[in-house]
Amino acid sequence: MAGISRLIQAPEYEIKILIISDIFQSAESCRGRISREYQDLSAVVYLDKEDMKAWSIKDGMNVTLFNENGKIVVTGRSSKEEHRGIGLMPPSIYSMRLASFDETSGAIPLMVDARIRRGDGEVTGIRELCKKI
């Protein structure tokens, strides 16, 4: 069964996630509440238009991002800028689910390798991400 569901899953693509500040999301975080707006502005990946076309992802569609560190479902949004192969995400509990820690330098890299596919249910809730898996 697991094999069949894997077969019918949407195709996966390689993507680099660049973690960048977003004024709208950080302004919402300054309100000091875990609000719906804060979640909507955090659970998002801004994608290159050509990538979206190639991967059959429409603006506002849920996408799954995953790598060896974790898996999240966020909203895919069309970016105003060109950045083929790169998805932009604000710093939040969502992007941090994919991020890794460079033990040698003690740094947290701003660019993360991940994979993307269409769909896979509802956007992951912030409180769900606060739980230990």
Add this chain to the structure above:
Amino acid sequence: MSTQVTATCPGCSCLCDDIEVVIEESEIREVGNACRKGASLFLNPDHPAYDLDAAIDEAIEILKNAKSPAIFGLDNTTIEAQRIAIKISEKLGCMIEDYSSIRYGDLLNFVVSSRIKTCTLDDVRDRADISIFWGSDAMSSQPRHLSRFSYFPRGEHKQKGWEFDRYAISIDIYRSPTAKVCREFLKVSPGQDPALMDEILGILSGKPPGSKELLKFSNEIKKADFGVIFAGSGLIHGLNRDMDKLIWFMEGLNEYGEFYLIPMVKGYNMRGFVEMMKRAQRQIEGSFLRALLDGGIDAALIVGADPMSDLPYSLSKKLLDIQTIVIDPRDTPTTEIADLVIHTGIAGVDNGGSAMRMDGVEFELVPCIKRDTPSDEAVLTRILEGL
């Protein structure tokens, strides 16, 4: 009846001191001059009342019983609170760390110890011919930086402003909102910042340029009497934390004019924490992140920080295994997982104190409304006394 006061915003390390706040019936009704971020902060509602005495007793108990506690965060709190937190760490003999070395490597230590030449934002406004945003996106993180200091304003010796007197360039791995506003954008591939530095100094010393853009930028550097690099974490990552390369580049630029560097720090008082540690003759001992990963911490006192949103899950999940106390005005994913949350007021809104702008200039944060919410300083002082 409404009153109007001028306040200082703790929304970012610009510490804008021209915020017009309209107060009516002890509530903030309007906020003028602030950016979106700053306005959100001032219009923050108060937290519901809670038993502060019980919370402080519990915090003391957790810290007393811990075998290896640690203190973390502190970039978004006042200098006064930072000083008390340093004292608590001395009392407990424990580690204390902020995000400065995690995000910027040794950059801040090099700046506060004058190994890298720095200047004030007022100098920038009055004198800078060229502003270089390298791996930093002021428009998203310090939104009024360009309008108050680095690009748009008229300054004492810069009366013609950005149209004629100033040149601003963004060097980054993507076209950020700052890049869209600056006159030029130079795209650098990830990790290629050292090579770009070599190329720039090469062109300045007469080598042929690799592109028209680089030639233009190098000519602007040659023309400038006073230039500033606004260094963000993107530059530090791009340099693979190699500060010697940065020092070498700054020295190279200084053969052509006066060139300075200001770190575009994230927390509103990160610069203050680094200065306070220096004044207390303390150094960061060990690494909070490594200790967290290795299970070397059994209790964490987190002040003004949200590690659940700032640290990779492989690290932040460890906070769920230990006793976590959070002192913060906000509700965050970290307050969600904490064993104990002590909500405090916002400095400059509910409470007073002081903070250091990104350039090391100190500002007083005067409360503009009266609420009962305690300050970080008051809570930490009581914890210190209890210990």
